[in-house]
Amino acid sequence: MSVFLIFVSFLLNIVAFLAIILLYTRQNRLMNIEKKQEKVINDLEDIISSYLLEMKEENEQFMKQLENRSKVENKDDRQKQPNSSKQDDNESTQAVINTRATAYQMNRMNANKAYSKVFPDTVDDNENNTQLPPIRTEEENTDDSLENRALLMHRNGKTAEEIAKLLGKGKTEIELLLKFRQNK
Structure with a gap:
């Protein structure tokens, strides 16, 4: 046991x-x-x-x-x-x-x-x-021809890369320009 x-x-x-x-x-x-x-x-x-x-x-x-x-x-x-x-x-x-x-x-x-x-x-x-604001006239800003062209291309459906290539500018510069204009 x-x-x-x-x-x-x-x-x-x-x-x-x-x-x-x-x-x-x-x-x-x-x-x-x-x-x-x-x-x-x-x-x-x-x-x-x-x-x-x-x-x-x-x-x-x-x-x-x-x-x-x-x-x-x-x-x-x-x-x-x-x-x-x-x-x-x-x-x-x-x-x-x-x-x-x-x-x-x-x-x-x-x-x-x-x-x-x-x-x-x-x-x-x-x-x-957000919608893009109206483009300023030349009387308001004389140096916005690049801006106007970029915005017009963007409104026509082009990407920032395509716009940068067409305008001979940097992609970041175009992106900033577009974003800057969207927030005004």
């Missing part, structure tokens, strides 16, 4: 050790999965933060270019009409307001584009259906 009890005790000890080993391996697998997920999350955060920094730098460069362009335009306008300083001040103020509004719209557009790349299922299609 004692041999039987020793055998049962021995069997119970083996079962207990097997259960402990099984639980330990499952716990290690769970911990390894958690570590992998943390690593993936950290990598994603790094990628997104670097993308946002790059986008911020591009926006700052774009803002500087807009400011330089508006300064040059304001300087040219003041040289042309030195007697009408109040009108120049109003026009320069309006130009600054327009450039800031345009920069805000460009930043918003870039943010929407980045968001749509990360979360493509949540993008509202109605947001992308």
